Amino acid sequence: MLISTIWAGYDHFLFSYHGLPVRQLGKIDPKKELKCPDFGCESCKKETNPYCYLSQCYATTRAVVEKLNIPEDKYTVCFQSRLGKTPWIQPYTSDTLHNLAKEGKKKLLVFSPAFVADCIETLDEIQVEYANEFKDMGGEEVHMVESLNDNPKWIEALKRMVLENGN
Secondary structure (H helix, E strand, C coil): CCCCCCCCCCCEEEEEEECCEHHHCCCCCCCCCCCCCCCCCHHHHHCCCCCCHHHHHHHHHHHHHHHHCCCHHHEEEEEECCCCCCCECCCEHHHHHHHHHHCCCCEEEEECCCCCCCCHHHHHHHHHHHHHHHHHCCCCEEEECCCCCCCHHHHHHHHHHHHHCCC
16 A cells, blocks of 8 residues: 555645754764755755765665655655745745645645644644645645643653663
């Protein structure tokens, strides 16, 4: 089965990560080998690099998409919450919503995997601001997948990670 019947009513899936200025990409690379001259290099979108936020976002998306069997043409990775005039990682969530509305998409489901707990800023930005924009452009619904929050399985996994990694 491609997409679970739970997800079947949606035209498209967004994996919307918190944005980051491009200049920040690779700054934690201990060997300073990572270079992201524009809005993130293409290799970071395809290869997993532990020192690149962009790479980690795409790797997370690939893992979720594989687990849920979401076809490649049914999802988009995008980035929200940009500030100031400096370039941020793209594509921007707002631009992606505009494009999807132009394509005639009506119902979107948004994953925000960068957060393990619901973030008021993200909830407001996606479920209010972006949902209203999408509806103004002809879309009908924008739903958001709830974060892990205090789910007992998440709390147990977090506890196990802490205990296994010591201090």
